[in-house]
Amino acid sequence: MRKRLKFTLIAFIVIGVAYSASIGYLAAKHPQTSWDWSKIDIDDLEFPKDFLWGTATAAHQIEGGNENTNWGEWENQPGRIKDGSNAVKAVDGWNRSKEDVRLMKEIGVNSYRFSLAWNRIEPEHGKIDESALKHYDELIDELRANGIEPMITLHHFTHPLWFERLGAFEKEENVAYFVDFAKLVFARYHDRVKYWVTVNEPNVFVTSGYFNTAFPPGKPDPKLAGEVLKNLLIAHTRVYRELKQLDSQSGDPSTKSEIGLATSIFQFEPARRWHLGDWAIARVSSNSFNESVLGFFRDGAMKFYVPLEADVTYKDPEAPETLDFIGVNYYSHYAYRFDLDFKKATTSLPVPGEVMTDMPYTVYPEGIYRAIDDAAALKKPIIITENGIADARDDRRGDFVRRSLYSVSKAIRDGYDVRGYYYWSLMDNFEWAEGYTQKFGLFEVDISTFERKLRKGSQPFVDTVKRSRAK
Secondary structure, three states, X not given: OHHHHHHHHHHHHHHHHHHHHHHHHHHHHOOOOOOOHHHOOOOOOOOOOOOEEEEEOOHHHHOOOOOOEHHHHHHOOOOOOOOOOOOOOOOOOOOOHHHHHHHHHXXXXXXXXXXXXXXXXXXXXXXXXXXHHHHHHHXXXXXXXXXXXXXXXXXXXXXXXXXXHOOHHHOHHHHXXXXXXXXXXXXXXXXXXXXXXXXXXXXXXXXXXXXXXOOOOOOOOHHHHHHHHHHHHHHHHHHHHHHHHHXXXXXXXXXXXXXEEEEEEEEEEEOOOOOHHHHHHHHHHHHHHHHHHHHHHHHOEEEEEEOOOEEEEEEOOOHHHOOOEEEEEEEEEEEEEOOOOHHHOEEOOOOOOOOEOOOOOEOOOHHHHHHHHHHHOOOOOEEEEEEOOOOOOOOOHHHHHHHHHHHHHHHHHXXXXXXXXXXXXXXXOOOHHHOOOOOOOOEEEOOOOOOEEEOHHHHHHHHHHHHHHHO
16 A cells, blocks of 8 residues: 555656646746836837838728629628628728828838739639739839839738639649739739738638638638648749749849748737646647748748647748748737637637737737747748737727837847838728728728728827838
8 A cells, every 4th residue: 555655656746747847848938928018118119221111901801892702702691790791892992092092102101012802803714804904003003103112912811703613722733723813913013013922821711711710611620721721832832933933034133023921920828827738729729820831931841730630741841942031910919728629728818917909819019029039930031011900999009009119129129130010901991700890990991981081099100100211
């Protein structure tokens, strides 16, 4: 009996030491970053003279008239959109593009990130709409005439219905259709457009479309999610190589393009730093969401893993060479509590000491510094291609902007190669599954009249941009 008790005691000690050591290792490798903002001069900012100051939108969210897409179809299904709305009119961006360029000019930005509506340009497979191409010609020319550098996104969550009917990115063979589209528009615009984003947030696209089903096609299939992610990354590498070849054939070094991909980075934290289960769910979530993309461009290897449900891997040793820059979309972080059912693991909100945004996450501007640090491992220039806050009351936006820009400035001072910052978004718009309930815009929009009006909370962004560009 005594031997059994002694063995049990030793076993408990060994388990305890191992548990403590594991917690200590994880805590040291992933420290909790929380700054005392009361002791920081957030107006002490420094940015390079050639810094890209921009704002961003996506075609489906602002243009209107894009029903012939995977999202246009999705919005017609009851219960898919929070407020029951759709993007049939959106905020009339298609018809008000010149007005919106004027607004950009007024706030002082020198770049604009927008996406092309593939469904307008190629409404049917092989049928090209010249009027759509001309519209974007005019937008690009208007931007350049006003000293605003265009940045084009080729795939921002939407694609034509004909492509969706073929299985979209669920099938690797369909990547060829996207490559053809990319080559078409690149040949048309690359002499006037330097910056290109191939795919926006492939990790969000697959998580929301094939895991939590907030996006089309709404298939709860983690293994298929991994396959789609793989195909999106393949699409990027193929598009990059094809466009670079076209670029080299132009023979004009002044039109050399910069091509990248924009990935979302969220930090996934343990709600209880002493709880190994919380650490486990946080690390699995981070690996499948963040590391699956970052690792591909850092090491040439993608791994998408969901316990008991998905384990998809793909290797391309040359993938790290298919980026001229990495776009980082950053919003906040999550804190997770463990559950034996992975799908029931829940975020613990609000994180203590943090203020909620209107979206289900908190204001955490320190995180953009951490996101930059993560992206820096790719050894490529970094552009913050999205950062913003949903704030209908407009009582948190000003502090959010000031602290976020401080975090970016600090990263630059600390030696990180950050080339630009794009606020999301230029104006309120159709915020995907949230409909019109979320107000991210620098400009608020009256949905009935489409009138744009600069928010008071946006002024710190405008002031910083103008002050930085005046130096």
